[in-house]
Amino acid sequence: MTETSNEPVPEVEEADLDTMTATKETLEDYTLRFAPRSYRKWSTRVVGISALGGIAYLADFAIGANIGIAYGTTNALWGILIFAVVIMATGFPVAYYSARYNIDLDLVTRGSGFGYYGSVVTNVIFATFTFIFFALEGSIMAQGLQLGLGIPVWLGYAASTLIIFPLVIYGMKVLSTLQVWTTPLWLILMVAPFVYLVVSHPDSVSTFFAYQGEDGNGATNIGSILLAAGVCLSLIAQIAEQNDYLRFMPPKTEANKRSWWTWLFLAGPGWVIFGAIKQIVGLFLAVYLIANVANGAGIANQPVHQFLEIYKNFLPNWLALTLAVCLVVISQIKINVTNAYSGSLAWTNSFTRVTKHYPGRLVFLGFNLLIALILMEANMFDFLNTILGFYANCGMAWVVVVASDIVFNKYLLKLSPKVPEFRRGMLYNFNPVGFGSMLIAAGVSILAFFGLLGSALTPYSPLVAIVLGLVLPPIIAVATKGKYYLRRTDDGIDLPMFDELGNPSGEHLLCHVCHHEYERPDMLKSAVHDGFICSLCLSTDKTGEHVLPAQT
Structure with a gap:
């Protein structure tokens, strides 16, 4: 290693x-530091494809299906649109800073209003994101292994966890190769059934748009739209995983600037374009199963069954099952190597800063995988909407605050140093601008999520996190005159x-x-x-x- x-x-x-x-x-x-020029030998294309390989997860299909089943197609589509706009707006500045200055989002966060120790809490938020989505993808893989090979689900959970460990030991060198070589096959397996369904069953399109949800009350309303958006916005921390790759972008020059900007956009905030498409496709496949397959409602939110049923329309059963399982396994490996890698970096970073002791990244790789396995065994898949809706409030508060500090405090107000600082001694331990803003935004939005601010405000908890995360950093920066950024x-x-x-x-x-x-x-x-x-x-x-x- x-x-x-x-x-x-x-x-x-x-x-x-x-x-x-x-x-x-x-x-x-x-880990924990600037990625040097001497190590960053990959082209912009390889870095970009490697980063996009991390969004191969099938969770988007389950998320799209779940919010559509709960709130109806129209509300789900509007929710997905809000999700895409928020991710694009907040993701661009943080992705740019990682690619331009070759540091991960934790190091960007330190110098964007949080301070040297203040960003530890955001590292924990990010680490939580990685094991929640590792568990979600592992659950999907276990469903595939049970369906294809008859492996008990509990054993599938263990297999989906253990297979990842050796692949993550060697860091970016192995991960970049894995992502680049598996992407073409993954794309074919994912796109083919959807294209077939649209071409061979054109009536499925009108059925999709007419779907009103499982209770038939999916009429368009702002509450349902924001609840759907809140579930989707739990993915906002995905930009941190993208940045774990983007920090290895080569220096931007006159010769490569067009490619540099293209891949920065696609692999940074642009990941949400692919994510939103997958959520819509997941809902589309779910509606088709509900309308056309016996017991379709019971399996409509499970990606392995979504693809299996479509494959069976134009392939022999044995081949359909083989391809569905292959898609699930490839997708799970592509995303969970990233989840495991990024999670181990986040835990290591926090632990080392707080204790001044470095036990080794592999210790936290094992720790992250263990938590994910426990979540899988606890059947977190059945509580997906609630888990993701709650997590979204914390993730949004963090990323929106960092983006706000970059846009408003660094570029407009010029109270925050434009060049991100991350080194100990150069920063104050805590900066109220980012650290305080995030705690307030997350705390108030969580109270709203659980109805403690009144049931009428519950659907609006994502909006609460976004608005507070956006406006508080410039307000606190002006109030403190930016004096807590640099020591x-x-x-x-x-x-x-x-x-x-x-x-x-x-x-x-x-x-x-x-x-x-x-x-x-x-x-x-x-x-x-x-x-x-x-x-x-x-x-x-x-x-x-x-x-x-x-x-x-």
């Missing part, structure tokens, strides 16, 4: 062992941070602690010697002796 220097590493004191372990284990995927403006290094094209510098400096060379954006001057220290060694500095003092 690791990628180490050819130079011998001198003996270190026992206190430095955590730092040395962290350094060696994170050189492969640059220091000088990191003690006289070399420029960026090259002539505005890309992070590729200049290398030697870390005095771990004796590895890192690029300029990852380095700071040490407070106790004339040398430099990398951001990760600074994170694991238990005494804090290397941390530069605050500037007065």
Whole structure:
């Protein structure tokens, strides 16, 4: 897994062992730190396709089916549209910052109003997202294994979890290859049955638009639309998974700028275009099953049955079953390697910052998978709408606050530093602008979700999270005059941070602690010697002796 220097590493004191372990284990995927130019050798196309491979999940089909069955086609479609617009608007600024400055969303969050420790809570929110959706995809795979191979569901849960672990050990190098090579087959298996259904059963289109939901009361109303949108908006944290890939984008130059912007858009906020299409298709297939298949209502929200029943219309039963199971397995692997990878990064990042101890990313890979397995065994699939509707309030509060800080505080009000800062000592531990805004937005919207602010406001909880997350950051930034963003403006290094094209510098400096060379954006001057220290060694500095003092 690791990628180490050819130079011998001198003996270190026992206190430095955590730092040395962290350094060696994170050189492969640059956990907790800036992704250096020397590692980012992939083209914009490979990075973009790898990122889009992470949205191969079948959960969208289940989500689309569930909200359509609950609220009717028209309300579901309007809800999906709201979801797409919100994701596009909030996803673009955060995706741009990850791709341009080569840092993941946690590092962007630190410098966008949350502070060095303030973003820990958002890391927990993101980690929760990864194991919820890992469990959802694992449940779908277990359904496929039971249907195709007769494997008991409980054993399918375990199999869908264990198969992921070895694939995630080696980080981006293996994940990029896996995503690129499996995407064409996945597209064929997913698109073919839908195209066949529309062409061979044109009446299914009118049936789809006329569907009023399971209780027949699916008339258009704003409450149902917002409830449907709330379920879909639980996917807002997907942009953080996209950013875990986008941080490996190559430097933007005159030669590649068109490709750079294209893949940034498609693999960043553009993921929602594909997600929305899948939700609509999932609802379309569900309505067809309800109208045309015996016991269709009982299986309409299960993606494996959706595709199996359509395949059976034009293929022998054995081949239809084989292809349906293959689609489920490929989809589950493509998304859950990303869920497991991103979740392990999020847990590792939070734990290391809080404890100054690095136990290894694989520990948290196992931890994330264990939580997901417990959720699967608890049959979370049956409570999908409630789980996702609740989670959406937290996810929206986080991402909307970060996007608001970038757009309003960095670019319009210029109270937040335009260049994202993430290094310890350069930031205050907590910044009320982002941290406070997120807690208020999430807290009030959760109260609304559970009806504690009145039943009339319950459907509007997603809107509460969005509005508060949008307006509070500039209000608090103005009130505090932006003084809690930067603890220091000088990191003690006289070399420029960026090259002539505005890309992070590729200049290398030697870390005095771990004796590895890192690029300029990852380095700071040490407070106790004339040398430099990398951001990760600074994170694991238990005494804090290397941390530069605050500037007065």
